[in-house]
Amino acid sequence: MTLKSMLVLACFFLLLLNMFQNEIFNITTKQEFNSLALKVFKYQFENNKVYRSFCDLLYRHPSDVKAISDIPFLPIEFFKNKTVLSSNEEVKQIFTSSGTTGKATSKHHVTNTSIYEKSYMKGFEYFYGPIEDFVVLALLPSYLEREGSSLIYMVEDLIIKSNHVDSGFYLDNLDDLREKLIALDQAGQKVLLIGVSFALLDLIELHQFHLNHTIVMETGGMKGRRKELIRAELHQVLKKGFGVSEIHSEYGMTELLSQAYSKGNGIFNCPPWMKVVTRDTEDPLSIQDLGKTGGLNIIDLANVNSCAFIATQDLGKKTLTGQFEVIGRFDNSDVRGCNLLVL
Secondary structure (H helix, E strand, O other), rough: HHHHHHHHHHHHHHHHHHHHHHHOOOOHHHHHHHHHHHHHHHHHHHHHHHHHHHHHOOOOHHOOOOHHHHOOOOOOOHHHHOOHHHOOOOEEEEEEEOOOOOOOEEEEEEHHHHHHHHHHHHHHHHHHHHHHHOEEEEEHHHHOOOOOOOOHHHHHHHHHOOOOOOOOEEEEOOHHHHHHHHHHHHHHOOEEEOOOOOHHHHHHHHOOOOOEEEEEEEEOOOOOOOOOOOOHHHHHHHHHOOOOOOOEEEEEEOOOOOOOEEEOOOOOOOOOOOOEEEEEEOOOEEEEEOOOOEEEEEEHHHHHHOEEEEEEEEEEEEEOOOOEEEEOOOOOOOOOOOOOOOO
């Protein structure tokens, strides 16, 4: 291939990538999602060396992929020892997982942070409305204590864009957080309290609440600080401690640029550019019927510059309405901070 041909091809793929970015967050129908997912698959097959090698090992070529059920899902472990990129652009941000001592951590190389910012802002607004309506209080001590957290990146931006003087992070100053929560709630101010599970439990062990205008959202993960609880047990304790009828949850991870949200009962919904299916635990290449427990495979079209098709180590079920439930994790997988509760 001549240099001129290579430049023409590079320009073509750059234009294609820009087109994807414009389409991703304007999806309104299942047909639009499926069509764009197939286009993204073809693009990533051609431009992502790691994903291309994986597809080649499976003898899966774009000519063989006629529906999204035919698309191979890259095991999430590849993010631990490979640079998973579908772009030649400069890497602007590297998000890292918390990992466990002695274990390799995942690295998500991001070439365009504006896609991530657009994804979490539009995703939050899709489920909760304008962020400006909320005071955002963040109780994420374990994430603040390290660098490279995609969760901190997101929440910090939510705090800034809430444009409220009372929004902010809390570390060990739980007495100050108690006073702020009570004052804001009594004033009728809508509040988003987002926190890692063990820190929320620490808070309600010191103080009990009766909140009427506050969304309590857990991001999962005891991170070795406490005994692991199944989500139903955790939520029951948190509901009693905060005096709320439901506990909300955020489902996200280092390797994804989108989040799913639950407004109660551990049932998650995806934004229009994200989809979850389950794979057979005995046959990882086989997609299961609705209602069966299996490994969670995620299509996140915001991952257009890395890999949009990820096979996670989480176990769950897909419902008839397109929602999903996280049940636990595969026994041989690492327990990581953003990946919710172990089975």
